[in-house]
Amino acid sequence: MPDNYFARYLPILIHFSLAALLATAIVLLSWIIGYRRPTRAKLSPYECGMTPVGDARQRFSVKFYLVAMLFILFDVEAVFLYPWAVILRDLKMFGFWEMLVYIGIVLVGFFYIWKKGVLDWGGASTGRGEV
Amino acid sequence: MLHLVLFLIFGAICVAGAVNLLVQRHPINSALSLVAVMASLAVEYLLLGAEFVAAVQVIVYAGAIMVLFVFVIMLLNAGEEARTGGSRVAILFGIPGMLAGSLLVAWVLITHSGTQEVSAGALPGPPREIANLLFHDFLLPFEVTSVLVLIAIMGAVVLAARPESIEQQKREG
Amino acid sequence: MNLTTFIIVSVIKTVIALFVLLTAVAYSVWLERKVVGHIQNRWGPTRVGPFGLLQPLADGAKFLFKEDLIPPHVYKPLYIAAPMLAVMFALTSISVIPIGNVVTIGNIKTPLQITDVNIGLLIVLGITSLGVYGVALAGWSSNSKYSLLGGLRASAQMVSYEISLGLSLVGVLILAGSFSLRAIVDAQAGTFWGFIPRWNIFQGQIIAFFIYLTAAYAETNRVPFDLPEAETELVAGYHTEYSAMKFAMFFMAEYANMITVACLASLLFLGGWHGPLFGPPLLQAILPVFWFGLRVFMFLFIYIWVRGTLPRFRYDQLMAFGWKFLLPMAIANLVITALIVAIRS
Numbered sequence: 001m002p003d004n005y006f007a008r009y010l011p012i013l014i015h016f017s018l019a020a021l022l023a024t025a026i027v028l029l030s031w032i033i034g035y036r037r038p039t040r041a042k043l044s045p046y047e048c049g050m051t052p053v054g055d056a057r058q059r060f061s062v063k064f065y066l067v068a069m070l071f072i073l074f075d076v077e078a079v080f081l082y083p084w085a086v087i088l089r090d091l092k093m094f095g096f097w098e099m100l101v102y103i104g105i106v107l108v109g110f111f112y113i114w115k116k117g118v119l120d121w122g123g124a125s126t127g128r129g130e131v
Numbered sequence: 132m133l134h135l136v137l138f139l140i141f142g143a144i145c146v147a148g149a150v151n152l153l154v155q156r157h158p159i160n161s162a163l164s165l166v167a168v169m170a171s172l173a174v175e176y177l178l179l180g181a182e183f184v185a186a187v188q189v190i191v192y193a194g195a196i197m198v199l200f201v202f203v204i205m206l207l208n209a210g211e212e213a214r215t216g217g218s219r220v221a222i223l224f225g226i227p228g229m230l231a232g233s234l235l236v237a238w239v240l241i242t243h244s245g246t247q248e249v250s251a252g253a254l255p256g257p258p259r260e261i262a263n264l265l266f267h268d269f270l271l272p273f274e275v276t277s278v279l280v281l282i283a284i285m286g287a288v289v290l291a292a293r294p295e296s297i298e299q300q301k302r303e304g
Numbered sequence: 305m306n307l308t309t310f311i312i313v314s315v316i317k318t319v320i321a322l323f324v325l326l327t328a329v330a331y332s333v334w335l336e337r338k339v340v341g342h343i344q345n346r347w348g349p350t351r352v353g354p355f356g357l358l359q360p361l362a363d364g365a366k367f368l369f370k371e372d373l374i375p376p377h378v379y380k381p382l383y384i385a386a387p388m389l390a391v392m393f394a395l396t397s398i399s400v401i402p403i404g405n406v407v408t409i410g411n412i413k414t415p416l417q418i419t420d421v422n423i424g425l426l427i428v429l430g431i432t433s434l435g436v437y438g439v440a441l442a443g444w445s446s447n448s449k450y451s452l453l454g455g456l457r458a459s460a461q462m463v464s465y466e467i468s469l470g471l472s473l474v475g476v477l478i479l480a481g482s483f484s485l486r487a488i489v490d491a492q493a494g495t496f497w498g499f500i501p502r503w504n505i506f507q508g509q510i511i512a513f514f515i516y517l518t519a520a521y522a523e524t525n526r527v528p529f530d531l532p533e534a535e536t537e538l539v540a541g542y543h544t545e546y547s548a549m550k551f552a553m554f555f556m557a558e559y560a561n562m563i564t565v566a567c568l569a570s571l572l573f574l575g576g577w578h579g580p581l582f583g584p585p586l587l588q589a590i591l592p593v594f595w596f597g598l599r600v601f602m603f604l605f606i607y608i609w610v611r612g613t614l615p616r617f618r619y620d621q622l623m624a625f626g627w628k629f630l631l632p633m634a635i636a637n638l639v640i641t642a643l644i645v646a647i648r649s
Contacts (some may be wrong), residue, residue: 006134009177011314011419012399012427013137018318019395023388023553030549034372062291064460065206067623068199069287071463073280074631075195075433078470079187080273081638082426083262085477088642089649091266096646098270103635105277109284110631116288119627121620133307159382159444166437173430186426194433198463201437205444205456257422258483 066118077106138178145171156211162200169193180256317418318399325398329559330360336608343612363552370548375446378545382445387546387553390438394560397431400424401567402486404577404593416593417486424485425477428568429470432523436462438557439525443542454541457531457619462523464626469519471634475512475641476504476572489576503575508644511637513573515630520565522626524558527611531619566603567596574599 080102088095113119145168152164169192176185255261265273334349334356341348349356374380401424402417421427436459443455480488494502505513522529533541543554570576579595581588617625 005180006178007310008419008421010133010311011318012396012421013174014311014314015318015321015399015418016392016396018315018322019392020388022322022395023391026391026549026553027384027388030368030372033368034370034548036371036373038371038373062206064202064456065199066287066291067460067464068202069291070284071467072191072195072199073283073287074467075191075470076276077280078467078474079191080265080276081471081474082477082483083183083258084266085474085638085642086258086481086483087262087266088478088645089481090263091646092649093646095266096642098266098274099642100639102274102277103639105274106280106284107635109281113284113288114628118288118291119624121623159379159441163382163437163441170434182421182423183426186423186430189430190426190433194430194436195463198433198436198440198459201440201444202456202459205440205452258426 063118063121070113070118073109074106077103134178138175141171141174141178145175156214158204159201162197162204165200166193166197169197182256183258183261184256313414314418317414321398321418322395325395325560325563326556328563329556330364332559332562332604332608333363333555334360335604336611339605339608340612343609367549367552372548372550375545377447379445379447382441383545384550386438386442386445387543387550387557389441390435390557391553391560393431393435393438394557394564397428397564398560398567400427400485401564401571402489402576403567403596405589407589415486420484420486423483425473425483425488425572428485428564429473432469432561432564433466435557435561438554439542442546442554446542446545448545450539450544451542454533454538454544457538458525458533458542461525461529461531461622461626464623465519465522465529465630468515468626468630468634469523471631471638472512472515472519473572474634474638475509478638478641478645479504479507479509485571489571489578492575493578501575501578503573503578505573508641509573509637511633512641513569515634515637516569516573519626519630520569521607521610522622524561524565526558526562526607528614528617529622530616531622562604562607563600566600566607569603570596570599 081099084091084095084099091098148164148167148171152161152168155161155164169188173185173188173193176188255264337359338348338356349359352358352362374383399418400421402415402420404416406413406415408414439462440455440459443451443453443458446452446455476488477483480491482488482491492501492503492507496502496506500506521527525531525533531538533543538544543551546554577592577596579591581591583591
């Protein structure tokens with residue numbers, strides 16, 4: 001049975017279900033046992049003891065968006081590297097060259113964003129990209 | 132047997148997630164429904180024997196692309212959408228169209244499935260097989276992907292840097 | 305072994321694994337308080353039980369009885385779901401981690417692992433990448449300035465360092481030729497010239513090892529990369545608005561992730577459970593698990609040591625370090641490793 005393809009993945013599903021069950025149980029238990037005596041001060045958003053000013057949902061620097069975007073792209077690059085790494089021993093030098101070309105082209109993009117200052121965060125030196 | 136039951140359960144979760152994605156009014160709920168769709172799709176791939184594709188589905192779609200979606204919702208402070216009544220055209224043509232489309236697909240599948248049926252796990256699924264295909268037979272498409280990534284990097288920078296250059300122009304002009 | 309036995313064995317293994325993991329989580333908190341206490345010339349917990357050993361139980365009970373506050377300004381469904389998601393993903397990634405050789409109990413032969421799959425490492429990476437949601441949603445749904453800033457910072461930091469983390473593992477994959485964690489450990493058996501173990505760290509992956517370790521510290525939001533919860537500026541970061549057990553759940557997730565990272569570092573770079581075997585058969589069966597546990601303990605200790613020693617990075621330094629230093633280093637490491645392996649084969 002454990003040599004079967006399906007049987008090797010079934011335990012992960014079981015594990016995940018049990019973990020989910022545990023997480024739910026903890027939250028429920030805390031909700032049932034814990035006492036509740038809310039007051040107005042307790043329920044207000046934490047702001048170091050001051051009266052909250054304005055709404056928390058403000059607009060933020062576009063940098064965060066850029067980071068997430070670049071993350072996707074480099075993640076895609078990494079995803080291609082994994083299968084390549086596994087069979088590199090069979091591909092030999094041919095495999096090395098084909099990946100060097102691939103990494104080289106992506107690195108051009110990396111160099112571009114570096115020079116554009118996308119990787120510089122805030123600070124006095126650069127104030128670019130702030131919205 | 133259990134295999135089939137699980138396949139149907141995750142298929143149902145997938146469809147339910149997709150429907151929920153359309154019904155929800157708050158963008159963050161829609162985004163999270165899409166995460167559920169992606170994750171259950173990954174399980175479906177796994178059940179069909181495509182291990183590597185399943186892992187990549189989680190890493191890239193659920194773990195990277197949807198993070199961007201959630202980020203954008205957090206950044207833009209997107210609130211709840213107002214519910215419109217829905218256009219009459221959509222109801223008049225959309226629902227019959229959808230029904231006709233799904234009937235057509237079902238008909239094609241039923242009448243032609245005998246010729247091209249593939250059992251689960253018959254196609255390349257393990258990472259080594261995928262890698263052998265990718266780095267021998269599909270080498271050119273793979274290398275072209277790098278150019279695509281490069282273009283996307285530049286596109287992201289150009290898109291995000293726009294307000295700044297506009298402000299500069301305003302200051303100069 | 306039929307399906308029912310198989311499922312029962314899996315459930316038993318899972319329950320044991322979760323129990324061990326949660327105990328380890330509780331006692332790493334104790335260890336951290338104790339060690340950081342001694343570093344700062346204090347005693348740490350001493351009151352509850354000998355050496356304060358029962359402190360985790362007392363803490364757990366206290367968290368349960370604390371007021372479970374749900375402020376009216378939060379987005380309730382996600383506010384409750386976020387800590388659950390964090391804990392779920394943190395506890396699940398342990399499922400593919402092997403802790404020792406195959407053992408035979410009665411007539412059931414089972415590996416000391418919940419399951420060994422072809423894509424074990426990718427599953428850990430996938431689940432880690434999902435871990436961002438717990439943090440991001442906690443920050444967003446709390447609807448408080450500190451939480452939102454903390455959540456944003458944490459998620460941007462986690463995704464940035466995830467790339468370096470993933471790329472640092474490519475060298476190991478090249479050497480092992482498999483994603484299966486068991487196969488990666490097996491590839492590190494034996495020694496060079498009879499005394500240097502063939503661990504990946506001694507096979508030229510020492511730079512990758514340090515990149516991995518640094519990126520892993522950032523992934524788990526630990527000092528010196530604990531900006532998301534920088535108490536001097538953000539109160540507590542994304543869990544500012546949380547109380548009682550939900551608050552504790554973020555810590556459970558953090559420590560469970562630390563343990564996963566420590567396990568992975570031992571498996572990928574330090575030869576997993578390989579070590580000298582001696583003595584009677586029973587001892588020989590237990591020793592691999594002991595060697596593995598020792599490595600994991602060492603990593604946890606270093607985590608705490610670093611926390612007691614290093615100051616915190618500034619946010620722009622953190623991002624620059626991840627993108628401008630770690631990422632190029634990781635790429636250079638994998639290119640050099642690939643070149644050497646390609647020439648040799």
